[in-house]
Amino acid sequence: MKTKLSLLSAAILSATLTLAPVASQAAIPLAVDGQELPSLAPMLQETTPAVVAVAVSGTHVSKQKVPDAFRYFFGPNAPREQVQERPFKGLGSGVIIDAKEGYIVTNNHVIEGADEILIGLHDGREVEAKLIGTDAESDIALLQIKAKNLTALKRADSDKLQVGDFAVAIGNPFGLGQTVTSGIVSAMGRSGLGIEMLENFIQTDAAINSGNSGGALVNLNGELIGINTAIVAPGGGNVGIGFAIPANMVNNLVKQIIEHGEVRRGVLGVMGQDLTSELAKGFGIETQHGGFINEVMPDSAAAKAGIKVGDIIVSVNGRSIKSFQELRAKVATMGAGTKVEFGLIRDGDEETVTAVLGESTQAAEAAAGAVHPMLQGAKLETASSSGVEITDVAQGSPAAASGLIKGDIIVGVNRTKVKNLKALKSALEDQKGSVALKIKRDNTSLYLILR
Structure with a gap:
């Protein structure tokens, strides 16, 4: 039977469920010989x-x-x-x-x-x-959401997960209502599945079905270890192979969205491939896991850190990686400006280098355009004092046509003060028609009109 990968579809318009009769069984005792049976109930009541x-x-x-x-x-x-x-x-x-x-x-x-x-x-x-x-x-x-008396999940360090750790999936499969299933961590660092652009999945055999998308994968302490997102579903249902986005990856992305209003994707500036047994043999090394570096971009974060062609990156911040795809996913979700320690093998010797991740210019300019069409082509950063600094403006872009120049600091939108990028996005979100940006330029203040 052909195996296919599928996202846990959110588009559940209806679900036909066949409920098979279950033979009556004697009630399971809560205790045996005075000893309480182990149960997940206390943890689940909290989570x-x-x-x-x-x-x-x-x-x-x-x-x-x-x-x-x-x-x-x-x-x-x-x-x-x-x-x-x-x-x-x-x-x-x-x-x-x-x-x-x-x-x-x-x-x-x-x-x-x-x-x-x-x-x-x-x-x-x-x-x-x-x-x-x-x-x-x-x-x-x-x-x-705006609501009182909410309960939040604590996030675990998903880099410390090991194959065999117990895992519990909580979600809303088929619109039935909240459902809990349990299993173990079946594998770590799954990639190359073609589900997402950036893949570094936790694999679990805890039953996951359509409607579980976005639900929690937790450990026995009730801490979030991943967000359930996809399954292998040859017949459309659970077969014991599900995938979750690691909590650390989620945490990095959420921090960027809260701070900037979008993801500021980190860029190392390398091209590469998974380390194969043939490559490992050719380079005379014993390790079978890591990312082999084919090319290092000039003036990139990798070049500045001293990473060279032929290096094999085997760890990120002290955590081993299995593939180049895992390296790519971890770097891209850490965010621009993050200081990262890479463990690598060069000429058979182990070395450690530290890089400050760059940012994709294309992504930064597109992000500015998402804030307002007439800001497209500008690179925006929260200013060290207060406001949003224009760190670069592409020639011939809408931002340049609006009169913005490198070094300008946006401090207000109409009569609303702007302290950071998130506040700028919020202030522009519901504006219609022309908008007046209050700008600090050198030692003067001026207004620029976005139409």
């Missing part, structure tokens, strides 16, 4: 309130080209394409990670294209959620 149901609705818009014969029959004014709108609804899961701020993590594919996001809390409350930011390449989305 399940932090896992929520996510219901979304929206409209899919598709465009189809109108055949030339049709346009010829109805004349030159006939439309060139036909637009179709189809409403959709979906269900998924989410995890409260900050009770005070109301932050909830889920999968990007759960909320993608949604016009409305409704959160179902463990106590029965339903609260509308606001989308704070997403990262499609790693399939993470951050939501926020």
Whole structure:
């Protein structure tokens, strides 16, 4: 039977369940010879309130080209394409990670294209959620709700996980309501599956099904170790092979979204491939895991750190890596400006180098364009004092046409003060028409109008 990989679909419009009768059994005692039986119940009583149901609705818009014969029959004014709108609804899961701020993590594919996001809390409350930011390449989305008496999950150090550690999955499969399953960590650092652009999955045999997307994978202490996101599903259901995004990876992405409003992807500046047994033999080394470096980009973070062609990177911040894909995923989710220690093998000797990750110029300019179309082409950073600094402006870009120059600091939008990038994004979010940016340039203040 052919095996296929699938995301845990959020688009559950209906589910037909066949319930088989279960033979009656004697009640299982809570204790034997006065000794209490082990149970996950005490831990789950503390953790399940932090896992929520996510219901979304929206409209899919598709465009189809109108055949030339049709346009010829109805004349030159006939439309060139036909637009179709189809409403959709979906269900998924989410995890409260900050009770005070109301932050909830889920999968990007759960909320993608949604016009409305409704959160179902463990106590029965339903609260509308606001989308704070997403990262499609790693399939993470951050939501926020306004509600009291929330419970948040603590996050474990997922780099310390080992194959064989117990794991518990909590989510909302098939829209049944909150469901708990258990298993173990089956593998670490799974990549090359073609599910996401950035893959560094925890594999587990805890039963995961459609609707578990965005739900929690926790350890026996009730700490979050991963966000469930995909399964191997030859027949469309659980076969004991599920994948979760590691908590450390989620933590890095969430920090960036909260601080900047989007992910500032880190760039090392290398090209490479997985270390194969043939390469290892050719280089006379015993290790079979790591990332072999084929190329180092000039003036990149890697070049400045002294990484060279032919090096084999075997660890990141003291944690071993299995493949170049795992290296790529870890670096890309750490964020620009992060100081990272790389363990490598060069000419058979072990060495350690430290690099400060760069940022993709293309990504930074695109991120600015997401804040406001007329900021596209500018690189934005929260200023050391207060405000948002323009650290670079691409020639001929909308930002340049708006009059922005390198060194400008945005301190206000209309009458609203702006202290950081998150505040700038929030201030511009609901603005329509022309917007006045208050700028500090050298020792003077001025206003620039974005139209």
